Structures are given as C-alpha cells and as structure tokens.
Amino acid sequence: MKKIAVLTSGGDAPGMNAAIRSVVRAAVYHGCEAVGVFQGYQGLIQGDFKRLHVRSVAKILGRGGTILKSARCQEFRTEEGRRKAHQQLLEHEVDALVVIGGNGTFEGAMHFYRETGFPVIGLPGTIDNDLSGSDFTIGFDTATNTVVEAVDKIRDTADSHNRLFFVEVMGRDSGFIALHAGIATGAVAVMTPETKITIEELVAILDKGQASNKTSSIVIVAEGHPEGGAYEIAKKVHALEQRYDTRITVLGHLQRGGEPSCFDRVLASKLGVAAVEGLLSGKRNVMAGIINDQLVYFPFEEVIVNKTQQLEDEVRIARILSI
Numbered sequence: 001m002k003k004i005a006v007l008t009s010g011g012d013a014p015g016m017n018a019a020i021r022s023v024v025r026a027a028v029y030h031g032c033e034a035v036g037v038f039q040g041y042q043g044l045i046q047g048d049f050k051r052l053h054v055r056s057v058a059k060i061l062g063r064g065g066t067i068l069k070s071a072r073c074q075e076f077r078t079e080e081g082r083r084k085a086h087q088q089l090l091e092h093e094v095d096a097l098v099v100i101g102g103n104g105t106f107e108g109a110m111h112f113y114r115e116t117g118f119p120v121i122g123l124p125g126t127i128d129n130d131l132s133g134s135d136f137t138i139g140f141d142t143a144t145n146t147v148v149e150a151v152d153k154i155r156d157t158a159d160s161h162n163r164l165f166f167v168e169v170m171g172r173d174s175g176f177i178a179l180h181a182g183i184a185t186g187a188v189a190v191m192t193p194e195t196k197i198t199i200e201e202l203v204a205i206l207d208k209g210q211a212s213n214k215t216s217s218i219v220i221v222a223e224g225h226p227e228g229g230a231y232e233i234a235k236k237v238h239a240l241e242q243r244y245d246t247r248i249t250v251l252g253h254l255q256r257g258g259e260p261s262c263f264d265r266v267l268a269s270k271l272g273v274a275a276v277e278g279l280l281s282g283k284r285n286v287m288a289g290i291i292n293d294q295l296v297y298f299p300f301e302e303v304i305v306n307k308t309q310q311l312e313d314e315v316r317i318a319r320i321l322s323i
C-alpha cells in the first residue's frame, strides 16, 4: 500500500481537521503518500484530489470545520456514481481510502466496498454520536459543550425573568446531544423520542416544578421529535397551560462549529492513526472506534445501526434529577 486518500463527508464536525491531520501524518510516518479528496464523495466522483504533505496539515489540529470541505452527495447513492468514484481512485493510483463522516457516509462506503472491493476504512465524524462501534464520535463532545454554554446563558435570562424556555438542539434521529446537555444544564425535561414524555406529562412536570418553587425552567427539545420542534411543542404546551412566560431558542448550526475540545482532538488523533494502521494490517470495510477505552473495528453494516437504546441510563438520570 503506497497511496492513501482521505475525505470528509456529511455534516462537518469539530475534530474532523484533527482526524485529517492524523491520517496524513500516520500515512507519511508509515512510508505512504497521502492524498486529500475535496468536497466528500462529490470530489471523489469528480477527481478533486490533492497531495497532502506533513506540513499541509500544520496548525489545523485546533480548527473547526474541515479543510477538505464536505458535502452530502446524491450521486454517490447511485451505483453509477460509485463506479465513477472507483475509476477516479484507480486513475490517481490510490490504494486505499479513509472516509470521515456519519451514517450516510458509511452507508455509501459499504455499498462502494461491496461493489468494488476497494480498501476503505471509516472514522466516526459526526456531532450526533449515533454510530454503533464507538462510545463517542468525533465532534460530539465539542457540540455538547457548545450547547451547555448556550443553555447556561439562556438560564441567566430564564431565571431573571422567571421564564420557561424551550431550547431546540441538533441530533437528527438521536437524542444524545439533547440528553447529555439536559443533564449537564439541569433541564426540567428533555424531549427526545427516547424519553417518551407526552405533552400532557410535560405540562404536569412544569406545573410540579412551579409548585415546588422552581423560578425558571428549561426544556431541551431534540430536533425531529415526533411532536415537532421547540416551536410546535411550546405551542402545544400553551394550548393546555397559559400561565408560563415562554421563549424559544433554536441553536441550529452554531452547534457544529468552533474549535474542537481536547477530548475530540485526542479521539480524532487516535482514530486517524488507527485508520492508517488498520489499512496497513489488512482491515477493510470497517470503522475504527473506541469502546471502553479499547480500539475496535466494526463492519460498516454494524456501525450504521442506531444505538439510542444506550441512552436508557441518561433518560433515568435526567428524570431523577429534574424533580
């Protein structure tokens, strides 16, 4: 194996740059050439490749976003798109590919490997933390800390005005950000599919809090909640109970930006090396992850399975502590 390409795909996540740096440096350390593919799978299809040297990735360890840029590529969902991508890799004499991304990225990589047999390995890069095969994904820690910082600020206003705030956070189909941030900020309730709180129950929780002298209340709402986002849920609560002075904040994409935390930098650095060393030792069609402090490699088929059942403990703790 002489030439290893790396790309970032799907939503950007803080720590992706640290992962790119690690892949490039580990590749060079082990005597390989490193190539960056720009714009995710789109750039793979179009042949948007550039050689990366050890110094090309200097001073990006602490930068948010991704220097390789990212995209959600419809064409790679088709066999024809994946065939073109394979052709580009062969033309550029690339021997293996490292993909950094989330669910969609690995679904694409899984089909790509099945159809071409081209050596590909994945790194978990998503703020959602919804991949099996790693306790934490690169970006989750930073994103959750961003949410906590924002909610702490909102709490100041909520408390000063005796208000009820609904704060909507990201996480697509997964409640990891919502539940972790909810526990860390003392939210009165966390609305995620896993917590199974109905609107009636939510009103009862708020009323109980009011009766026990809570002066402010924060409800964290996970985007994509079956009852709707923060605006819809606030409206439904208002239809049942009008006594609260309510405000709504949707945190949106600010959760994806910013400098990666120490945790994400270290995780990304460890996994970048693991990706290169995994490829060199013959691993393919797997994602490198860390479970219980141990480096593990799981097939793409297994990592794209949702792991929200792991949130049971968080659901229980959030409930106990919000009385």
Ligand code: F6P
Binding pocket: 011, 072, 102, 126, 127, 128, 170, 171, 172, 223, 256
């Ligand atoms: O997967 C990361 C994520 O930020 C999700 O939490 C969110 O649902 C989605 O990406 C938003 O995607 P986009 O930036 O393409 O709107």
